[in-house]
Amino acid sequence: MKRWFYNPVLASSLKTRMRGWRTAAAVTAYLGVMLFIAYVFFKISFANEVMHYLSVSANRSVGLRVYMLLAVLQFALILLVTPAQTAGVISSEREMQTLDLLLCTKMSPFSIIIGKLLSSLAFILLLVISSIPLFSLVFLFGGIAPEDVAMLFLFYIITAFAVGSIGIFYSALFKRTVVSTVVSYVTIFFLGIVSIILGVYMMSLHYSQLPRPSDYYVPFVFYINPTIGLSDLLYRQAGVTAPNPYYGILALLFGVGWSSGSPQGWFQRLPLWVANSIVMSGIAVLLLCASAWIIKPYKRFRRRS
Amino acid sequence: MLVVRDLVKKYGDFLAVDHLNMEVERGQIFGFIGPNGAGKTTTMKIIATLLAPTSGQVVVDGIDVFKEPIKAREKIGYMPDFFGVYDNLKVMEYLNFYGSAYGIEYHKRRRIAEELLELVDLSDKRDAYVDTLSRGMKQRLCLARCLIHNPELLILDEPASGMDPRARAEIKAILKELKRMGKTILISSHILPEMAEICDNVGIIDRGKLVVQGSVEQIMQRMTGRTAVRIRVLRDMDRAISLLKEQPMVTGVIEEDQELEVACRGGDEDLWQLLRTLVSSDVPVVSFRKMEGNLEQIFMEVTSDEEVVL
Numbered sequence: 001m002k003r004w005f006y007n008p009v010l011a012s013s014l015k016t017r018m019r020g021w022r023t024a025a026a027v028t029a030y031l032g033v034m035l036f037i038a039y040v041f042f043k044i045s046f047a048n049e050v051m052h053y054l055s056v057s058a059n060r061s062v063g064l065r066v067y068m069l070l071a072v073l074q075f076a077l078i079l080l081v082t083p084a085q086t087a088g089v090i091s092s093e094r095e096m097q098t099l100d101l102l103l104c105t106k107m108s109p110f111s112i113i114i115g116k117l118l119s120s121l122a123f124i125l126l127l128v129i130s131s132i133p134l135f136s137l138v139f140l141f142g143g144i145a146p147e148d149v150a151m152l153f154l155f156y157i158i159t160a161f162a163v164g165s166i167g168i169f170y171s172a173l174f175k176r177t178v179v180s181t182v183v184s185y186v187t188i189f190f191l192g193i194v195s196i197i198l199g200v201y202m203m204s205l206h207y208s209q210l211p212r213p214s215d216y217y218v219p220f221v222f223y224i225n226p227t228i229g230l231s232d233l234l235y236r237q238a239g240v241t242a243p244n245p246y247y248g249i250l251a252l253l254f255g256v257g258w259s260s261g262s263p264q265g266w267f268q269r270l271p272l273w274v275a276n277s278i279v280m281s282g283i284a285v286l287l288l289c290a291s292a293w294i295i296k297p298y299k300r301f302r303r304r305s
Numbered sequence: 306m307l308v309v310r311d312l313v314k315k316y317g318d319f320l321a322v323d324h325l326n327m328e329v330e331r332g333q334i335f336g337f338i339g340p341n342g343a344g345k346t347t348t349m350k351i352i353a354t355l356l357a358p359t360s361g362q363v364v365v366d367g368i369d370v371f372k373e374p375i376k377a378r379e380k381i382g383y384m385p386d387f388f389g390v391y392d393n394l395k396v397m398e399y400l401n402f403y404g405s406a407y408g409i410e411y412h413k414r415r416r417i418a419e420e421l422l423e424l425v426d427l428s429d430k431r432d433a434y435v436d437t438l439s440r441g442m443k444q445r446l447c448l449a450r451c452l453i454h455n456p457e458l459l460i461l462d463e464p465a466s467g468m469d470p471r472a473r474a475e476i477k478a479i480l481k482e483l484k485r486m487g488k489t490i491l492i493s494s495h496i497l498p499e500m501a502e503i504c505d506n507v508g509i510i511d512r513g514k515l516v517v518q519g520s521v522e523q524i525m526q527r528m529t530g531r532t533a534v535r536i537r538v539l540r541d542m543d544r545a546i547s548l549l550k551e552q553p554m555v556t557g558v559i560e561e562d563q564e565l566e567v568a569c570r571g572g573d574e575d576l577w578q579l580l581r582t583l584v585s586s587d588v589p590v591v592s593f594r595k596m597e598g599n600l601e602q603i604f605m606e607v608t609s610d611e612e613v614v615l
C-alpha cells in the first residue's frame with residue numbers, strides 16, 4: 001500500500017533539494033519581501049482611507065486590498081517561476097542520459113514524469129505554503145474569511161500543477177532545454193494575456209451577430225486562462241457583483257456590453273474560477289500522459305515486423 | 306545468455322544496424338568493437354530495451370526483450386557511453402536512489418550498496434558528493450549503479466573511454482572480478498589491445514554489420530591466416546631484413562624504431578623455422594615476440610574500404 005505513494009524520484013530530490021541553507025534562505029527572503037510590500041501598501045492606504053472616511057469600514061477595505069495585492073503578487077510569482085523550474089527537467093535528464101538510466105529501472109514512464117513534476121514544483125509550493133501565515137494577518141481586519149484563503153490556495157496549487165505540466169510536456173517534447181523554456185514562456189504569455197484579447201474578440205463577434213443574441217456566452221479561451229480564474233475568484237471574495245474585470249476591456253475595446261443572458265447547463269453555472277480549474281486540471285493530466293508516452297521507449301502502435 | 310537475431314535499425318533511410326546476428330554465452334566477456342558511428346551504441350541501447358528496433362529479435366536469458374521489456378530489464382544492467390550525475394547527491398544516496406527505483410527494499414539496498422562500493426573500491430568516498438568525484442571514480446560508481454539490482458547481463462558502452470591507463474587497469478580488474486562472479490558482459494570499445502586481453506570473444510562491427518565474430522585467435526587466423534612477430538636485433542638490421550624477405554612464409558617486413566614487425570603466414574611451426582633460420586645465419590636476435598591479439602591490425606583491415614574475403 002505504501003508503495004503507491006512512494007516515488008523514488010520525488011523522495012530523492014526532496015532530500016537533496018531541501019538540504020543546506022539555500023532553500024531556507026529563499027523562503028525567508030521571499031516572506032520578508034512580501035511582508036515589506038504589504039506593510040508599505042498598508043501604511044499608504046490606511047493613511048489615505050482614514051483621512052477620507054474616518055470610519056470602521058476603512059479597516060475592512062484596507063485589509064481587503066492588502067489581501068488582493070498579496071494574492072496577485074504571489075500568483076504572478078507562480079506563473080513566472082514555475083516554467084523555469086519545470087521546462088528543463090526532462091530535457092536535461094535526456095542531455096545527461098540519466099533519463100535512460102531511469103527508464104531501465106522498474107519505474108514506469110508515468111511515475112517518472114509525476115516524480116519529476118512534483119519535485120520541481122516542491123520549491124514553489126513550499127514558498128506558497130510558507131506564505132499562509134502572512135495571508136492570515138488579513139483576518140485581523142475582517143472582510144476575508146479562512147475559507148477564502150483556502151480557496152485561493154487551492155487555486156494556486158491547481159495553477160502551479162497546470163503550468164508545471166506545460167513545462168514538463170515541452171521538456172519531454174523538445175530535445176533542448178533552451179527551446180522548451182522559451183516555448184513554455186510563450187505559452188504562458190499566450191494563456192495569460194493573448195487569450196484575453198482573443199476571447200474578447202470572440203465575444204464581440206458573437207454578440208455582433210444579427211439578430212443580436214442574448215445567450216450567456218463564455219469563449220473557451222477564458223477557461224484555459226488562469227488569470228481569468230484568479231480575477232473571478234478575487235472579485236467574488238471581495239463581494240463585487242460585476243462579472244469580471246476583463247469584461248470591462250470588452251466594453252472598452254469593442255464597445256460590446258456583457259450579455260444579460262443566464263447560464264445554461266451545470267458547467268456554465270459553475271463559478272468561472274471553478275470551471276477554469278477543472279479545464280486546466282484536465283489539460284494538465286492529458287499533457288502528463290502525453291509526456292509519459294513521449295519518453296516511453298516502445299510506443300504502442302509500433303509497426304509489426 | 307544473449308542472442309541477437311537479424312537486428313535492423315533504421316533512422317529514416319539510414320541503416321544504422323544491418324541484419325546483425327550474434328550470440329554471447331553465459332559467463333563470457335564479449336567485446337564489441339567498431340569505429341565511430343559503426344552502430345555499437347545503437348545496438349546496445351536496443352538490447353537494453355531503450356530503443357525500439359525496426360525489426361529483429363533479442364533474447365536475454367530466454368526472455369524476448371521486445372515482448373517482455375519489464376522482465377528483461379531485471380536481467381540487464383546498462384551503462385551508457387556518456388552520463389551526467391545529479392549534483393547535490395552523495396555517493397551513497399546515488400546508489401540508494403537507483404536501488405529504490407528498482408524497487409529494492411531500504412535495508413537491503415543499503416547493504417547491497419555497501420558491498421558494491423567495496424567492489425569498485427569507493428568505500429571511503431561514500432559520503433562525498435558525486436559531482437566532486439574524478440572521472441574514473443564516476444565511471445566506477447556508474448558501474449556499481451548498474452549492478453544494484455544484481456543483473457546477469459551487463460551492457461557496458463565504452464566504460465574505459467577517456468580514462469588514464471591506471472584507471473583502465475582498475476576497470477579491467479573489476480570486470481575480471483565480475484566475470485568470476487558469473488556475470489555475462491557485453492562491452493564496447495575502440496581501444497583494441499585491451500579488449501583482446503579481457504574478452505573471451507569479440508565481434509567487429511562496421512557500418513551496422515557484424516563483420517567477424519569469434520575468439521581473438523580464431524579471428525586472427527580466419528582473417529588473414531597470418532601472425533605478426535616483433536623481432537629486435539642487436540645489429541645487422543639490414544642483413545636481417547633481407548634475410549627475412551627471402552623466407553617464403555614472410556609476407557611483409559616493417560622497420561619500426563629499432564624493431565622489425567614481421568607479418569608471416571602459417572602457425573607456430575613456421576615461426577620456429579623462421580627463428581631458426583635467423584639464428585643459424587648468425588643474426589644477433591635479442592628478442593623474438595609473437596604479437597598476441599594484434600587487433601589493431603585486423604581492425605584496420607576489416608574496416609578499410611576493401612572487401613575482406615574470409
Ligand SMILES: Nc1ncnc2c1ncn2[C@@H]1O[C@H](COP(=O)(O)OP(=O)(O)OP(=O)(O)O)[C@@H](O)[C@H]1O
Binds near residue numbers: 344386
Ligand atoms: N537518433 C539518431 N538519429 C539519426 N541517426 C542516428 C541517431 N543515433 C545514431 N544515429 C546514427 O547511427 C549511426 C550509429 O551510431 P552509434 O552511436 O550506434 O555509433 P557507435 O558505434 O556507438 O559510435 P561511437 O564509437 O562514436 O560511439 C551513426 O552514423 C549515427 O549518426
Ligand SMILES: [Mg+2]
Binds near residue numbers: 346462
Ligand atoms: Mg557509441
